[in-house]
Amino acid sequence: MGGSLEKWIKEWDEDYQDYRSKQDEEKEDKKEHPWRINISDRLENLKNILGISEIEKDLKDIKELILIPHQDLHRLPLHYLFNNKNWIISYLPSLQIGLNLKQKQQQLNNGERESLLSIENPREDLVFSEIESGIINTYFATIEPSITTIEDFKNAIPNHTHFHFTGHGNYIFDDPKRSALEFANYNQLTAYEISHLDFNSYELITLSACETALNGKQTINSEYVGLVSAFLKSGANCVVSTLWTVDETSSAWLMIYFYQQYCAGVTPRIALENAQTWLKDVNNQELGIWLTKLLKYGKSKKVNGDILRSIEDEINKHNERNFNSKPDEESYYWLGFIVHQL
Template identity: 40%
Template structure:
């Protein structure tokens, strides 16, 4: 029955779940061709267009839905969100809609467009007849006011309006009728109350929210899967449990709760079939830094909730963690938004935007890092590591805490949420050797596999994947990494029998086969992406359109690998989104599969800097350094590198190369000739002192 409109509609829904939005739109088109007044098909068609970021077409579809059914609250809500995202200033697009012709305010976009759509919806969706839609529309108006106030000097006016709208929403979105929506509004009230310095109000909403959240989780009517979904959806209240424990000076339970939450979300995203969530005790966490040989390591563990930013410090042999006094997260939220805007503009290379509006991310990087160091109170963290904990621990804490017996030389950083995306190691003095962990439990799990940790030498089995000829989704070649060939040629020379895949040979089939062939190190030189909406689709770009996704990585046996090195591979989020639960990307996937250490980059560095640091890193490994020390030495070397130093290195390598060697010998001959022609001042200048070049490289494990 080709004229069965419901079948076409259901087909569109299924394709939407598969994220095949173009095909979904085609199915919805067939549905409305057969039944032009099919309001839900028009609405869903708009949502598919929205996910493709075709906001004006989405608005036109939503307009058709509300023309047919003026009290269609979901369509009004969707229209407002689309209008808020659209940057179009083309009046012709607005005139195409009967709805916009009847109400000129609906031609607006951005903040005004959101308000116009939501308020128009309230004219048709009444409190008594549409309690759910009425409440959500008020909540969305509040969200629009709140977002408009972020980062502005007159934010208080916007946020008072937001609070008023949230209170309106609670009139119908009660905990009895709509408990989950009630929780969402309470989360918003906590956030805005904190921003307005109404701390007691914020605590009141937090208490109420925690009670409703606990009732939902303890409900006998919900399955374990539904409860896990609830924990993921309302992560803010799980995070607020940590805040309550800290306020009661229960530092150990607070840290253990933060760790339990971390592992819950990591498992939820990486392997949602695994029911048992590991949650180590404080003593077990401390085992990461209490080896028999030395006790010169400390853990810096951040926790971010809608209520507070907290730093735990775990020192060796100390009976409980030090807690840096908590602070509101609003300054960090503003800073993250600024970083994301500047970085997105930088990547898009829109020079007119960079210069006139948001600032140049690369030029501002040092200033941005200074601001982050101030927000995170890095000086106090360093003081608490290097001196007696009694000077910074809460006075009510255990007075028997003993300061570290040895000077702290190594730091393990455990970030939370968006903090995973930033070069936190660059905020500390370079006399520390720093590694990252997604959670303490992952570190403990990797420590159980420590028997595979061996000295890396020429006999170590290396799999080198080199500069795949990758294309983007529009079949356009991704940028070539011109120094990648030199990097790969140099590194593979350090190993006796490396396996090499390059160019068009880096197919998904070939790579998956090679990864299961008994290597110790996987070195990848190429491009990578992070998928915010679906982290398991984050991927390494292979030949053509082939991708090795996080989902694929989680199917591979990788627990024998000592190291994975992702050179020139960007894994950072590049939009204006924020991470509400936990950052899960390629690095987490490799660690989850048992890889001991993963070297990666937070942004794509120039390929000459990336190649140099990777070559020096592997050279340090060949001298017996641990991966952590090798990377610390490599980035420090890069910061101080001059043409004069580079010339000496090239000369030493050049004389050792066979006379028929390619491509290294011609490359070095060309570079040496270029350096000889430089004046002495240029030869002495540091090439990569700016943090853009060296701060991107991190090691996790």
């Protein structure tokens, strides 16, 4: 298996890095990139290489599965490889982090959804990130006023139980501790800094930015290896994040749907699974209806007028398209989001 796995990872990495380097290209041009169009087929091949079918035979009686991937496997949506879709699957960077989470879970006030620390597109260049944050903010009784600087963010941390970030994130393959979330004026909050902050009161952190779930090869017992590991190491109970450079539009709809589920009492793991299934299966007509309801809701909550006009524009676009076509059916749009939680 070793040689086949190494070859598979090498080819995946080469194609992904090429795709990643073409961020300035038009969306339509990137749709035909080999990395994107081959995601599902390549994962099916990986399933055979890892012998997942044989592994499943020994897991017949379980209901929940926690994956702790080894080295390069951290960067892949391994849950997609399992046939049993009734399992509740989540991830952990290491067993030690899982043990730490188990010890602190009793301290959390489970079910509280009242206080949100929201960082909204600090670079101010992502229209759909503003839609996403503008709607999600209305699901919480208390939110932090607009924050764009790292200093203000650090000062606000003790006052909340949830954190949602929309904007730009990046993963540094050669030095994972320098992986970062981007704030105003291109200032970077690194994984190293995050791991030394206190997120013990946080039930949920969502990182709706590119590559926030990637981890390096260092051992987590002695060193954090990426943004997710850093947040979990600093005490957060659950982190939703991304494995690759995500699409701005589909990510906004997925995250809004996720929060609709979560704030109705659904656990993060199930809420994300429901959101991914919905995004994969929704057609243009159904999406237009959902957006119309979202627009009505936004108006009732007096959401910013620019956000409402952007939603109206999206409704008009979907009404002009083939009703039965599924715009986000491709694996690329929804599969890259994962949950790290005990």
